Amino acid sequence: MFSVSVRTFVSGIILLLFSVAAKAQTKPPAEAELTTFYDQLNAYRTARYQPLPDLEALQLPSTFSGADLRALHLQDRHIVRVDLVYTAFRLNPTFNQRQLNLSRIRNLAAGVPGLLQDESVTWTLVEQTGCNSPTECQPFFHGFVVYVARHATAATSRADLDSLTRKLRILEKKRPKAAKKSPGKKVACNLPISRFSNRQMARSLRRYYHCSQRDVQLVKFDLTVAADGTIKTVKVLPSARPVCTAELEEAIRRSVAFNSGFPVAGKMFPFSAKGVVRLPIGPLQLLGEADMGFTTFALPDSAARLYRVFLKKKNKQHKNDYCEARITKAGELLAASDTAAVELPLPPDAGVVTRVMQRHPEWSKEVVVTDATGSMFPYTYDLLAWLQLSALEEPKTFVFFNDGNDQPDKDKRVGKTGGFHHVKTDSYEAIKNKLIETMKAGGGGDAPENDAEALLYAQQLAGPDASPDLILIADNYTFPRDAKLLKNTTAQVRIILCGVHDYINPKYLALARKHGFTLHTIEGDIENLSKLLEGETITIQGQQYQVTKDGFKLMQKT
Structure with a gap:
């Protein structure tokens, strides 16, 4: 070649x-x-x-x-x-x-x-x-x-359900009153160890970043890092003066490396880090510690519930910045249980449902339609966590679906797959029990689900004269097999996309543009897509998409 x-x-x-x-x-x-x-x-x-x-x-x-x-x-x-x-x-x-x-x-x-x-x-x-x-x-x-x-089987469904119920028991424990709250037992903590010094990272950055923009400025960036130290995402934050964003992000990715994740209490956790780069990159002989470095580290929400981590500046006793950590009540409960069986790895956006719902308190009357198959375990848990912390003021309808109640994949037919379980209530316990009932009835089987059929089912529940607003909690990576069923829908659908780490599935962008739906991720809301014209290019959360005759094309990371 x-x-x-x-x-x-x-x-x-x-x-x-x-x-x-x-x-x-x-x-x-x-x-x-x-x-x-x-x-x-x-x-x-x-x-x-x-x-x-x-x-x-x-x-x-x-x-x-x-x-x-x-x-x-x-x-x-x-x-x-x-x-x-x-x-x-x-x-x-x-x-x-x-x-x-x-x-x-x-x-x-x-x-x-x-x-x-x-x-x-x-x-x-x-x-x-x-x-x-x-x-x-x-x-x-x-x-x-x-x-x-992953193909959902009876065994994987049981494992997901067991993990969910254990996590819910921890969540539902009565929290101690503020006056009696213990600071928690101190546990071991070390900051993530970089393989390179700040000076070495700056020297590497100079080799890979050749942007013609030469304005003097400090540019901030965010990283997400896996538990083994692998860099997952790099995002350069908006700056006062122009930079070559994509080139800078790639240069940072190639210049940063960690030996491991964030070590707390003898375990390794994924983490996020914030850093800063001084531009333009100067001559090699003049580069120093201040030209590139990290300003803070943080555990993901799932780990932060278990451990409170405090970042400390270097002092007479400590030559470098360091951290202290204390175990929370939830962490003590988790440590007392079978932790190997309890915790499944949680994705970076495991709190997306809570975050979106908190952004939109006006969504009070919408019907919530939720994919309850195995791939959605972290997000169904997050839905229940949100419900427990924000009691419903009036009855709300929830439709949970599992893509056919364990119907064999070969027998599934578009529009006739079923697997719906619904409840209208203001009771957290009733909603939780209905979700568990749905998970027990089936785990999904193949990856694409029957989201559109579930939306139409929810619309029918409201009656023939109603045009309800619907909230769909859906998997970003697996587009529904039956989206064509929505061609005549009159419902306003707000889609909370779960698992958006690298890009938004262009098929969901096309679906939203075609029907006037809105999309919502942990980072923000995507609205008015139907106003875009064919050939236009739009940047959403760091990715470029072009509107085409048939939908959207993922083009380039900016």
């Missing part, structure tokens, strides 16, 4: 892929159909591809064989996203990347029948720009990254 001499090798790959397709005995998509499909794909550029942290990623190199494809059992997996990853570098300027991409997609589709027609799958082209020679590009991944969702 990098030179004329390699073109023969690429041709061999394509012939091999055609043989894989032939063995699959599946009619390939028509050329016009494939071209139309390709032109609507999400596409963005990045220095080097980083797999999404919250989904299981299966790699299929560009040189995959039929045996490689069969080994992944893709036809038996619930695919939610497919990324086709390649590098921008080429020695031959006449090399046609588009044709090669089309060939690769054609042959993958032939090996996995129905993949192109599955509307719940998000496809993305990812062009890597971080290498400039065959030697540099050799270690970069080339091929497909296929993201799959």
Whole structure:
């Protein structure tokens, strides 16, 4: 792919892929159909591809064989996203990347029948720009990254339900009165350890950031870091003067590394960090500790409920900044229980339902429609946590759905899947019991759910003359299989998207624009999408999207 001499090798790959397709005995998509499909794909550029942290990623190199494809059992997996990853570098300027991409997609589709027609799958082209020679590009991944969702079974549903009920018991314990509240027992705490000094990070940043904007300023940034120390997200905050945001974020990502997560009480937690960079980056010999560094660290909400962490500045007893931590009552209860069984890993936006509901106290009469399948466990818990802390003033209708009450996937029919359980009450206990009833009745099975059918069911509950406002709590990564059922809906739907860590699913943006719905994430509200015209580009939470004839395309991280 990098030179004329390699073109023969690429041709061999394509012939091999055609043989894989032939063995699959599946009619390939028509050329016009494939071209139309390709032109609507999400596409963005990045220095080097980083797999999404919250989904299981299966790699299929560009040189995959039929045996490689069969080994992944893709036809038996619930695919939610497919990324086709390649590098921008080429020695031959006449090399046609588009044709090669089309060939690769054609042959993958032939090996996995129905993949192109599955509307719940998000496809993305990812062009890597971080290498400039065959030697540099050799270690970069080339091929497909296929993201799959967990298949809910009776066993996984029981585990989710057990975890939920244990967490609720902790949540429902009576809190001690303020006058009697104990400061908590002191536990071990250390600040996350960076692999590099501030000076080393500044030197690295100078190598990777070459923006022509030279205004003198301090630019703040936020990081989220996994429990193993892996950098998950980098976000440069708005600054007084222009910067090359995308380039700066990538330079920070490449310049920062941690040995581990945030160590508290002998455990490692994911964490967030805030930092600052002094721009422009000066000469290497003049760079010092003040040119780049971290200003604060914080545990995620789920861990902060268990431990109170206090950041301290260095003093006579401590040569560096340090932390102190105390265990909370909830942490003591958790420590006394079987912690290995209690805690499932929580996503960074596990508190999205509470955050959105707190932003919108005016949403008092809406019907709440909630996906209660296994993938939504952290968010159904968050819904109940919000309900317990903010008692309802009047009865409210809740519709929980589980995609068919454990109906086999092969028997599910659009519009006739069912699995609905509803209650109208102002009682927290009644709502909790109805949710548990729904989870016991089924775990969901395949990844795409019957959200649209659930919305229509909720609308029917209000009666034929009503046009209710609905709140849908939905999974960002798994788009409903039955969205076409909403073509004639008159309801105003507010969609709380759960699991928005890297991007907003363009299919939800298209759905909101088409029907006048609104979208809500932990970071903010997305409204008035229906006012956008075809061809317009919009930036939402750091990502660029272009309005197309058929919806939205993910374009580029800003």
